[in-house]
Amino acid sequence: MPATPPSVVAPADAGSLPGKRVTLGADVPMRLDSGAELGPFVVAYQTYGTLNADKSNAIYICHALTGDHFVADRHPITGKPGWWEMLVGPGRPVDTDRYFVICSNVIGGCLGSSGPTDIDPATGQPYGLNFPILTIGDMVRAQKLLVEHLGIDKLFCVIGGSMGGMQTLQWAVAYPESVFAAIPIATAARHSAQNIAFHEVGRQAIMADPDWRNGQYLVEGTRPERGLAVARMAAHITYLSEPALHRKFGRNLQDRKAVTYGFDADFQVESYLRYQGAAFVERFDANSYLYITRAMDYFDLAADAGGSLANAFRPGGKTTPVRFCLVSFSSDWLFPTSESRAIVHALNSVAGNVSFVEINTDKGHDAFLLDEPEFHQVIHGFLEGCAEHRGLTVRRRGR
Template identity: 85%
Template structure:
């Protein structure tokens, strides 16, 4: 989610309203139409059939299909984990962790990542055409939940002929999906790595999301969600939503270290409302870059899915019960990681999950990584974090009988 800050940062731009929508371009990667014969029932009760899931795979599936790792992306992530992004041209979002010789070693594991249901990078979402009307769904798209996203991923995994995933890995909203996988399909997941996440979205986090959504809906170009039909784009609103959210991904210390009170290309303040400070310029850049690749309605839907996430509520109010399928301790091996300066998904949230897993005597590892980089740390160069993930996967591979390398490095 972070962008390099050294590059000159353009001011907030508003491209022509008739510019191409983010995914009118031909996307690399794979795509499959799921739930064609039998529609999938969403948590809201709405049934959705024949939806599209865009995904990407890296590495090779072994003969007994036991080396598959599902990666779940975060709120504004996508399935381009370790390749140049087709819209931004930037490197894949998790190249620090995933790739040949990396902790999630694509020489050894078959890595799958799909764009979430409701997303805007190839999977069916609110910007797509509703076959019933011939017009973009907009707000008539059904509200989806984390559970629905994972249900769709399960269909994808079945489509790929994989009965049991070796591991599910993800951070932030991706971590929520990991937890959902482990709880909904304990027999289909050998190991789970929820990173910098929570078993429920906190009131403070819902509040931040609401600020973002209100910013989008207050943009006159949003047009009640019908902006695609009306040829407008709520870019100012979406950019403000991104700016507010971006602050929550960092930490006070990280912001201070990066920017302090430094001025942007000037020697003194201008006594106006231009971006005097570097931190302002940086946020404007983040907002402007985001609207190039993300759909505003998708942002509404996906933030909503996170807000609704509450594993304990789904398990009768006690989180531990979520990890006791059929009265038995979950067979899934867990490794949780949190980051000391993450105030969006603080360590206490991970610890609550650990306590619930202990209450059923589940197999769990938990590490808090010392860092001042805030929530974004899970995407950044954190060697200790990477060692932990590597060690955990090695240990699991041994138990799963995957210890032989596919080819020597």
């Protein structure tokens, strides 16, 4: 791969995207969990706030499956506000007047970081399925290199929801001395059979689309839009709770007083799902979707620690020094509270430093992206407490 790979085309021309980019693994390629090597590779990232003199105020935010590094500024393709603007910004729970916030596009992604849409230097063509398979561990390994590149020895905190929560856990387990605190939200220590099953449906929907062309659609000038839309529709149902769908849509009809006795979108929920599918293919790459879902499927902290989750939090026989705050949402059936509780129990069993809050909401898994004041208060409060322990001086604008 060239030093600055001409990161390719659909759906976003990475070179023209806002935000920061760094090439890593140029001297020594990064060894992946699969045994393959990756390097040089690009990590696209964004930062907010100012790193303090002793570099102790850095917070790493890890994004979810289809997220990106535009946490608190406008999405370059959709034009929508940053996906966590409610949580991250001046005076917000993750206060950018006080903390230096970093977020990077995961490797394997499609918004600037190296992934299957990049040109494979071996062929001069987009990688497609020749891009190496990644794990959550690999994603975090790349993030660690970025953090080192930024000259930061120890992150004040790592925060993430869903797959971002997996990365947060991975950070704490792989680099316990480099993380002061961790907030894994709406996540799990391993992907469940049901969640693997839903991912497999999405992958099969993509691969069933003849325009997928065995992953070589960029070369062949097609895009598996129908398959990717179906994958998104199936996934989207899992992000919402049944009560939320009922409250939002119920059996309401779309622009009509009666059913039409046909296969058009009679019900609002159908129209909504179709829109979600159509909007998604505008901003996301099908192969990236395959790679990232696969990384989530492979995630299993306990398996990596010899079958015991507790052991994952006792590296070298010594309890992890990381302070944890776990958050789950009562109506989240994709990453239910029981998954967070399993992590809490493992941490308790090694006398780890952990707090845990289940937020009562009917918004399902998506709640971590939505206006949930109690959730935001929990984040604020936990960070305040950690800042005090860490001895972070308060530095606010105009105060």
